[in-house]
Amino acid sequence: VWNDDVKFYRVKDSAGNPIAYFYFDPYSRPSEKRGGAWMDEVVGRSFALSHDGTSPRLPVAHM
Template structure:
């Protein structure tokens, strides 16, 4: 994830800051532009949970950006997206090693 976020910063000027969530495996990020202003939010649920999740990986928006609240000088509602994957979690001190198939699945689910 650090490599991916570093690439997003280099190519797009995006800075992702992790925020607190209710589950240790789910990550929630504030996506900021190069000036540090929030432009979106992003949930990432990477690990396999066979009893709770279907197979594969998918990404969708939870809330779309909306200019409704910006009328009268307010800020627009920022979009929220989520990506759910089924990568095996790390075991003990060993990191989770992602297979080529899992990388392909994540890339396909995000539309790239």
């Protein structure tokens, strides 16, 4: 992660399979990022861009 305050989470379904990934960056750092709440997609879910074309590339978001 890009800062010690950032937490990384794997989002799993009820069977324990990963369905997404999430970075949580809760603190404002004036020299690096604006304060306030915002979220963005880093990587979108995609079958076309997956490694094997049959299972989806899992999405990654940060907040």
